[in-house]
Amino acid sequence: MPEPVALLHRLFNAAVAAADPMICVPEALGPKPDGRVVIVGAGKASARMAEAVESVWGPCEGLVITRYGYGRPTKGIEIVEAAHPVPDQAGVEATRRMLDLLEGLGEDDTVIALISGGGSALLCAPAGEITLAEKQAVNRALLESGATIDRMNVLRKHLSRVKGGQLAAAAYPARMRTLMISDVPGDDPAFIASGPTVGDATTSADARAIADMFKLDLPASVRAVLDGPTGVVAPGDPRLSRATTEIIAAPSVSLEAAAELAQTEGIGVEILGDALEGEARDLAAKQARLAMDLSAKGTKPLLLLSGGECTVTQRGKSATASGGPNAEYMLGLALTLAGAPRIWAMACDTDGVDGSAEVAGAWVGPGTLTLAHRLGVSAPEAMAVHDSHGFFAALGQQVVPGPTLTNVNDFRAILIL
Incomplete structure (x- = not known):
């Protein structure tokens, strides 16, 4: 890893x-x-x-x-x-x-x-x-x-x-x-x-x-x-x-705990909000653009944290597709980042379940789309049918912690190195 x-x-x-x-x-x-x-x-x-x-x-x-x-x-x-x-x-x-x-x-x-x-x-x-x-x-x-x-x-x-x-x-x-x-x-x-x-x-x-x-x-x-x-x-x-x-x-306490850990690792932290809502892919695109702007400025190691609850409006969903707001957010992030260097990210539901799947979420890095291409997996096609869990399962980039026994909603972290 x-x-x-x-x-x-x-x-x-x-x-x-x-x-x-x-x-x-x-x-x-x-x-x-x-x-x-x-x-x-x-x-x-x-x-x-x-x-x-x-x-x-x-x-x-x-x-x-x-x-x-x-x-x-x-x-x-x-x-x-x-x-x-x-x-x-x-x-x-x-x-x-x-x-x-x-x-x-x-x-x-x-x-x-x-x-x-x-x-x-x-x-x-x-x-x-x-x-x-x-x-x-x-x-x-x-x-x-x-x-x-x-x-x-x-x-x-x-x-x-x-x-x-x-x-x-x-x-x-x-x-x-x-x-x-x-x-x-x-x-x-x-x-x-x-x-x-x-x-x-x-x-x-x-x-x-x-x-x-x-x-x-x-x-x-x-x-x-x-x-x-x-x-x-x-x-x-x-x-x-x-x-x-x-x-x-509450979500704010959990984000603060993550922020404290990052700071002990010498990483700056910006908490974008603990109550962000909206369509998962739209929020992903917005936050990906922010991360790329900060990366282009040569920002020192920085962690962007956010919480809240995204939604997924299912249009054109395949009968075999599986996804949730966190995985769809990550898929949207990967598409917007398009392999941008220095940027890694993870989004997970703190209860360990994203949508209805026994998967908390997923992670992406600069090589995510390259790996998908090599494996013959299409990110745009997965997004079109809301098959974000299927996409990240094929890449081995899911996060599966099992039951966490708590629930303070979504955890989203974008790491700029």
């Missing part, structure tokens, strides 16, 4: 380690409350968060839902694995059991909610007469639409019996304390896992407008729910009066 790539791997690992729930949960937790304490949660980091809670408090009562392969050993809290990014029956059953666990709690009881990115799919309780198959179809359509995460989550909330503050409402009158690991640009708690414990001021009309904006073909049952009264809980609702929310890990 070339040394610049090894360095990029170390930077990514530092970013992930900074958001490890075994570090941030104990720091936030404090003493265990008196009375009955119930732990619930959902997200790709939730099992690790539950493990961290029990490392401080010992065995606890509760249930959390995480992605397949992301379970952790716990003493009392039950860990259920379910599908992400498209929900499945395991998620539906576990969500029902979670709501049953909260039913009948009193004023002297405390609920600790452990919420992280991925919870939108893992917490699945379709509203009205919506079936799981219909919910899955809407979810797939959203993922392929190019909609930003905040817009996706508005629609998800109004099609659910648990999102948009409804989990907190179900626990009332018990106290509810939510610990969140943020994976959304801007760290708005209302959009992390679709805010199951946070009030939301959006309306069914807002959700309908988003569906219309992205020309989603909605089943009649979904239209019926959006035409009726919403279950989403308004911010001032009395059922939220005993609920508090804390963000205990």
Whole structure:
């Protein structure tokens, strides 16, 4: 592995380690409350968060839902694995059991909610007469639409019996304390896992407008729910009066950890932002041009860091193609850099999953397109059908860390040597 790539791997690992729930949960937790304490949660980091809670408090009562392969050993809290990014029956059953666990709690009881990115799919309780198959179809359509995460989550909330503050409402009158690991640009708690414990001021009309904006073909049952009264809980609702929310890990902290490591290596750092959004290929082109401009000026070793969440609008996607926002960003970067010397880069999702593949992302260097040509792999053709994972798999330039057990969104690093 070339040394610049090894360095990029170390930077990514530092970013992930900074958001490890075994570090941030104990720091936030404090003493265990008196009375009955119930732990619930959902997200790709939730099992690790539950493990961290029990490392401080010992065995606890509760249930959390995480992605397949992301379970952790716990003493009392039950860990259920379910599908992400498209929900499945395991998620539906576990969500029902979670709501049953909260039913009948009193004023002297405390609920600790452990919420992280991925919870939108893992917490699945379709509203009205919506079936799981219909919910899955809407979810797939959203993922392929190019909609930003905040817009996706508005629609998800109004099609659910648990999102948009409804989990907190179900626990009332018990106290509810939510610990969140943020994976959304801007760290708005209302959009992390679709805010199951946070009030939301959006309306069914807002959700309908988003569906219309992205020309989603909605089943009649979904239209019926959006035409009726919403279950989403308004911010001032009395059922939220005993609920508090804390963000205990966020993208900015992870980028800063990577920056500190780079600086110890004698590399200058510029953080371009931790909440960047937009079409993956467009952001890639913009950042590649910036890197080339800086390189042409003879800049000393410099690291450009950014985070946030890109989107991919799938047009002309091949049935066999596989890709995600980070890999497509890297493909766009390689095309714009066109073999520019001195520049190496990596983009990965900190949860270890880019799109729906068990791949975090990819890396590129000055020789990426030359290697692709030698192997008979076309970067423009891969971009046209959104097959970025296939492209980088052929080159051996994927990043596959396995489950990272946390999730603070995308990590992008461009290294100018």
